[in-house]
Amino acid sequence: MAAGAPARPHHIFGLRRGVARPLWFADERTLLLPAGRGCVRYDLEQRGQTFIPGTERSQGITAMAVSPARGYLAVSERVETGTISIYDLRHEPPRRRRVLSAGEASAQEFVSLSFSPDSKFLAGQAGGPDWTLYFWMWEKQKVVATVKTGSETSPVSQVSFSPQDSAQICVSGRGLLKLFRYADGTLKQSSHGKVESHNVLSHAWTSEERVVAGTEAGRLLVLDSGDLRWEMSVVEAEREGEQRRSEEVPPRVSAIVGYSKGFACSAGPGTVCLFEKTEERDAYHKTKEIRVPASLLPPCRRCISPAEESLVCSTDRGQLYSVTLTCSNVINPVFLSHSFHSDTITGLSICVRKPLAATCSLDHSVRIWNYESKALELCKDFQEEAHSVALHPSGLWIIVGFSDKLRLMNLLMDDIRTFKELAVRGCRECAFSHGGHMFAAVNGNVIHIYSSTTFDNVLNLKGHNRKVQAVAWSADDSRLVSCGLDGAVYEWSASTGRRESESVLKSCSYTGVAVSRDARSIFAVGTDSALREIQDCELLADDVTFTAIAMSGSGRVLFTGTSTGAVRAIGYPLPLQTDWFEYHAHSAAISKMVVTFDDQFLLTASEDGCLLIWKISGQKRDSETSYAEEVLVTKSDLEEKVMLELKTRVEELKMENEYQLRLKDMNYSDKIKELTEKFIQQVESLKAESQVLRREKEKQKETHEKTLEDLEERHSREQQDFESTHNQKLLLEYERYEELRLKSQRMQEDYEHRLQQVEEAGQRALEDITVSYEDRLQEKVVELDQCQEESCRQVQEFEQMKLLLEEDGDQEIHSIRLRYEKMLQEEKETNARLKADSGIMKKKCISLQTDVKERNTEILRLKEEQQKLEGVIRSLEKDVLRLKRDIQERDETIQSKEKRIYDLKRKKEELEKFKFVLDYKIEELKKQIEPRENEMKEMKEQIQEVETCSSNAEKLLQKDLMCFFLYQMESEAEEFHKKNTQLEINLAEMKHKLKATDKEMHKEMQKVGVATLHI
Structure with missing residues (x-):
C-alpha cells in the first residue's frame, strides 16, 4: 500500500502460531513477535506497535532471529521458495536491508535461523526434502558454505551459533545433535552426540562448549564439545514414578533458552522450569517452576529480557504470558497485554x-x-x-x-x-x-x-432457498439487504416485510453484502471471486477476488478483504480499470470487516484469530461528539461493590486503628520505660542517700555515745571530788565539833539558863524557817511535778496530733489517689468509648471526619492535662514523703529531748541526795546551835545559800527546758500547718481542673450524641 493509502495498520490483537522462535527482545522494553503476515515491534510500556510488513506474495513467516547486538532482525518467509529478509531495527520504522535466498538450490522454506556472535554471519536451516544448512555472509548476500544436516527420517528442528565462537554451529532434530565448524570455506562436522534414541526438540548454549538439549520424552541432555556428560528428567523422581504408574505421556521439552545463571525450559502442558548451575561441574538443579493458568495451554516458545528480569512465553493457542524472574516468592504468570482469540x-x-x-x-x-x-x-x-x-x-x-x-x-x-x-x-x-x-x-x-x-x-x-450468509441495514433503517448460498441478494422493506428488489445468480454463493449510503447500490462478494455492484438489480462490475466487504461512512471508499488476508481499498464510484490500494496484513482469509461510524478506523477479523485495527487516513473526527462513558451495573452488583468498598474501608480503618493503637502502646511503653527508669534512678539515689544518712546516723550515734561516756566519766569524777571535799569538810567540822563540845561542857553550866532561852527562841525561829523552807520546797516539787506532767501531756498530745495528722494525710492522699485513679479509669473508658463512637461515625458519615479529628485533638489536650494532673499528684506524693521524713526527724529530735530530760532528772535526783545530806547536816548542827550561835547562823546561811542556789538552778533549768520544748513544738506545728495549707490549696486547684475537664468531656459527649442523632 502506498504512502497515501486510505488506511494503514494501527494495532493488532493476536499472535501467529507455527513460527520457530517467535519471541525476541529488541531491548528491555521492546518485544518482537509475529502477527498476521508480518512482524510487530511491541512497546511493553507504552503499549504501542510498529508493523514490519511481509512480502506481497508471502505465504507466512516460518522462522525469526535477532542478532546478539539486537540491531538486526532476520525473518524467513515461505513464497515460491524460501526467502530471508534482514531488517535494520535501528531505524523507525525498520528498514529491509537485505533479502537472502538459497541461490540455485531449491529450498522451499527455512525452519530455523541464527546470527553469529559478531552478527557477520547468518545460519539458516532449510526444510525437507534436502535439509541443508546454509551459511551466509549476509551483508554481501553470499552463501559461503552449505552442508546437509538431516533427512526425511531425521528432520532438523533448530540451528544455533556458539555464544563466543562465530565458527561453531549446533543443529538438533530427531535422533541427532551435531556440531559443525566453519573453516576454509566449508562446514565440517566436529562431533556427533550419541542421541540416536532421542527426539531432540530444542537446545541452547550455556557456555562456549556446553549445550543443553531437551527431548520429546522429557529428558534433559548436557553435552560438552559434543560428548554427553549428564542426563536427567525434567520432572522430579516422584512425579516421574507417578507418570510411569499412570502410563501418562512424559512432558515434552519443546523449548530451551539459556541465561547467565542456567537455562529455562518447558516441561509439558502449562509448565516452565528454571534450572541453575550447581557447584558440581556438570550438574544443574531446578530452582523454580512456573505454572501457566490454563493447563491446556502448553508453552511452546519463550525468551528472556536482556537484563534477565522477565520471561515472556507463548503458547500453542496464541497466548502471551509474562513472568517476573526477580521475584523470590511464588511466580504467577500474567498476560503480556491481553488474552487473544x-x-x-x-x-x-x-x-x-x-x-x-x-x-x-x-x-x-x-x-x-x-x-x-x-x-x-x-x-x-x-x-x-x-x-x-x-x-x-x-x-x-x-x-x-x-x-x-x-x-x-x-x-x-x-x-x-x-x-x-x-x-x-x-x-x-x-x-x-x-x-x-x-x-x-x-x-x-x-x-x-x-x-x-x-x-x-x-x-x-x-425467500431464500439456502442459508442466509449476511445481512445489512440501510442508513435510514427502512430496508434490509440479505444474501445467501443460493446466489440471491434480496432487498426487504423493514416496515412491511415485503421484498423490494432481488438479484439471483445461482452460480455464486454470496458471503458478504454492503449497502451504499444512499441505499441505491448494493455490493456483494461470493465464492465466484467477484465483487458485484447491484444497482437497480443490474450487475455493473466483477472479476475481483474478495471474501468480505464494508463501505465507509462517507460512501467514498469501499473496503474489501481477500482469501489471502489482504485488504483492498477501492474508490467509489467503482473505477473501470483495476485501480486500488492493497495491504497484506493477515495470514489467512478475512472473515469479517467493519468501518467505525466516525470513519476513523477499519476493523478486520481473520481466520488466523487476529483482530486488526486500521487507521483510516484523511478523516477527522468531530471534536464535539464524545463517546459515552456510562456502563451497566446491576443493583445487586452495585450493592455488592458498595459492600466490598465498605468492608475494605472497615479493614483499612481497623488496620489504621490497630496501627494507631500500636503506636500509642509503643509511646506508652516508652513513657512507662522512661518513668520506670527515672523512678529506679530516684529509688537508687534515695537508697544511696538513705545509706549515707544511715552511716551519718551511726557516726552521730557513736559520737553521741562517746560524748555520753565522757560526760558520765566527768560527772563521776566531779562526784568523787565533791564527796572527797565534803568528807574532808565533815572531818574538819567534826574536829571543831569536839573542841566546841568540850568548850560547851565547860560553859554549859554558865550558859544553861541563857541557852535554854536562846534554845527556845532558836527552836521557834528554826521551826518557822524549817516550815517556811519545807513549804517552799513542797511548792517547788509540786511545780516541778506539774511541769513534768505538762511536758508529758504535751508530748502525748504532740504524738497524738502527729499520728492524727499522719493518718489524716495518708487517708486524704489515699482517697485522692483512689478518686483520681477512678477518674482516670473513667476518662480512659470514656476516651475508648469516644474512639469507638468516632470509628462508627467515620464509617457512617465521611462529612463528620473533620469534627471527629478536632474532638480527637481536644481529647489529646485533655490527656495532656490529665498527665499534668498526674504529675501534680506525683509531686504531692513526693511532698507527703518529705513531710513523713520531717516527722521522722521530729521524732528523733523528741527522742533526743526526752533523753536530755532523763539526764536532767538524774541530775535532779543527785541534787535531792545532796539536799538530803544537807538536811542531815542541819539536824546535826541543831544539836550544836546553842554553844555556837554565830557559827549556826553562818551554817544556816550556808545551807540557805546552797538551797537557794539549788532551787534557782532547778527552776531555771526547768523553765529553760519548757520554753525550749514549747518553742520547738510551736515552730514545727506552724511549719506543718503551712505545708498542710499549701497541700489543701494544690488539691483544691486539682479538683477545680478535674471538674473543668469533666465539664469539657460532658460537652464533647453531648456534641457526639447530637451528631449521632443527625446521622
Whole structure:
C-alpha cells in the first residue's frame, strides 16, 4: 500500500502460531513477535506497535532471529521458495536491508535461523526434502558454505551459533545433535552426540562448549564439545514414578533458552522450569517452576529480557504470558497485554456511542475490545461455540447466536451477563439496525426481525432457498439487504416485510453484502471471486477476488478483504480499470470487516484469530461528539461493590486503628520505660542517700555515745571530788565539833539558863524557817511535778496530733489517689468509648471526619492535662514523703529531748541526795546551835545559800527546758500547718481542673450524641 493509502495498520490483537522462535527482545522494553503476515515491534510500556510488513506474495513467516547486538532482525518467509529478509531495527520504522535466498538450490522454506556472535554471519536451516544448512555472509548476500544436516527420517528442528565462537554451529532434530565448524570455506562436522534414541526438540548454549538439549520424552541432555556428560528428567523422581504408574505421556521439552545463571525450559502442558548451575561441574538443579493458568495451554516458545528480569512465553493457542524472574516468592504468570482469540473469529460488530468492538470465535469466547485505548474491556467463555455477535448502538448490550438459542446479554462493568433468550437456533448472522430499535437474526434461510424494546418477533422474512450468509441495514433503517448460498441478494422493506428488489445468480454463493449510503447500490462478494455492484438489480462490475466487504461512512471508499488476508481499498464510484490500494496484513482469509461510524478506523477479523485495527487516513473526527462513558451495573452488583468498598474501608480503618493503637502502646511503653527508669534512678539515689544518712546516723550515734561516756566519766569524777571535799569538810567540822563540845561542857553550866532561852527562841525561829523552807520546797516539787506532767501531756498530745495528722494525710492522699485513679479509669473508658463512637461515625458519615479529628485533638489536650494532673499528684506524693521524713526527724529530735530530760532528772535526783545530806547536816548542827550561835547562823546561811542556789538552778533549768520544748513544738506545728495549707490549696486547684475537664468531656459527649442523632 502506498504512502497515501486510505488506511494503514494501527494495532493488532493476536499472535501467529507455527513460527520457530517467535519471541525476541529488541531491548528491555521492546518485544518482537509475529502477527498476521508480518512482524510487530511491541512497546511493553507504552503499549504501542510498529508493523514490519511481509512480502506481497508471502505465504507466512516460518522462522525469526535477532542478532546478539539486537540491531538486526532476520525473518524467513515461505513464497515460491524460501526467502530471508534482514531488517535494520535501528531505524523507525525498520528498514529491509537485505533479502537472502538459497541461490540455485531449491529450498522451499527455512525452519530455523541464527546470527553469529559478531552478527557477520547468518545460519539458516532449510526444510525437507534436502535439509541443508546454509551459511551466509549476509551483508554481501553470499552463501559461503552449505552442508546437509538431516533427512526425511531425521528432520532438523533448530540451528544455533556458539555464544563466543562465530565458527561453531549446533543443529538438533530427531535422533541427532551435531556440531559443525566453519573453516576454509566449508562446514565440517566436529562431533556427533550419541542421541540416536532421542527426539531432540530444542537446545541452547550455556557456555562456549556446553549445550543443553531437551527431548520429546522429557529428558534433559548436557553435552560438552559434543560428548554427553549428564542426563536427567525434567520432572522430579516422584512425579516421574507417578507418570510411569499412570502410563501418562512424559512432558515434552519443546523449548530451551539459556541465561547467565542456567537455562529455562518447558516441561509439558502449562509448565516452565528454571534450572541453575550447581557447584558440581556438570550438574544443574531446578530452582523454580512456573505454572501457566490454563493447563491446556502448553508453552511452546519463550525468551528472556536482556537484563534477565522477565520471561515472556507463548503458547500453542496464541497466548502471551509474562513472568517476573526477580521475584523470590511464588511466580504467577500474567498476560503480556491481553488474552487473544485462539481460533477463527466468526463475528464482528461495533456500536455508535462507544469505541467498542465485539467479537466471537470458535474458541467459545466473546470479547469486547476498545479500539481507541487498544485494550480488552471484557471477556466471557461459554460452553459452546458462538457463531455470530451484534453490538447495540448504545454499546450497553449485545446479542450472541449459539447453536441452541439467541442470547441477549448486558455488558456490565466486569461481566457479560445474559438477561433474555430467544428461540433462534443456529443463528450464523445477526445485526442491529442503525437506530438500535430493531435487530435481525438469521435462522437457516429465514430472517427474523425483533423489536429491541419488547423483544417481540415483528417480521419473518422468507425467500431464500439456502442459508442466509449476511445481512445489512440501510442508513435510514427502512430496508434490509440479505444474501445467501443460493446466489440471491434480496432487498426487504423493514416496515412491511415485503421484498423490494432481488438479484439471483445461482452460480455464486454470496458471503458478504454492503449497502451504499444512499441505499441505491448494493455490493456483494461470493465464492465466484467477484465483487458485484447491484444497482437497480443490474450487475455493473466483477472479476475481483474478495471474501468480505464494508463501505465507509462517507460512501467514498469501499473496503474489501481477500482469501489471502489482504485488504483492498477501492474508490467509489467503482473505477473501470483495476485501480486500488492493497495491504497484506493477515495470514489467512478475512472473515469479517467493519468501518467505525466516525470513519476513523477499519476493523478486520481473520481466520488466523487476529483482530486488526486500521487507521483510516484523511478523516477527522468531530471534536464535539464524545463517546459515552456510562456502563451497566446491576443493583445487586452495585450493592455488592458498595459492600466490598465498605468492608475494605472497615479493614483499612481497623488496620489504621490497630496501627494507631500500636503506636500509642509503643509511646506508652516508652513513657512507662522512661518513668520506670527515672523512678529506679530516684529509688537508687534515695537508697544511696538513705545509706549515707544511715552511716551519718551511726557516726552521730557513736559520737553521741562517746560524748555520753565522757560526760558520765566527768560527772563521776566531779562526784568523787565533791564527796572527797565534803568528807574532808565533815572531818574538819567534826574536829571543831569536839573542841566546841568540850568548850560547851565547860560553859554549859554558865550558859544553861541563857541557852535554854536562846534554845527556845532558836527552836521557834528554826521551826518557822524549817516550815517556811519545807513549804517552799513542797511548792517547788509540786511545780516541778506539774511541769513534768505538762511536758508529758504535751508530748502525748504532740504524738497524738502527729499520728492524727499522719493518718489524716495518708487517708486524704489515699482517697485522692483512689478518686483520681477512678477518674482516670473513667476518662480512659470514656476516651475508648469516644474512639469507638468516632470509628462508627467515620464509617457512617465521611462529612463528620473533620469534627471527629478536632474532638480527637481536644481529647489529646485533655490527656495532656490529665498527665499534668498526674504529675501534680506525683509531686504531692513526693511532698507527703518529705513531710513523713520531717516527722521522722521530729521524732528523733523528741527522742533526743526526752533523753536530755532523763539526764536532767538524774541530775535532779543527785541534787535531792545532796539536799538530803544537807538536811542531815542541819539536824546535826541543831544539836550544836546553842554553844555556837554565830557559827549556826553562818551554817544556816550556808545551807540557805546552797538551797537557794539549788532551787534557782532547778527552776531555771526547768523553765529553760519548757520554753525550749514549747518553742520547738510551736515552730514545727506552724511549719506543718503551712505545708498542710499549701497541700489543701494544690488539691483544691486539682479538683477545680478535674471538674473543668469533666465539664469539657460532658460537652464533647453531648456534641457526639447530637451528631449521632443527625446521622
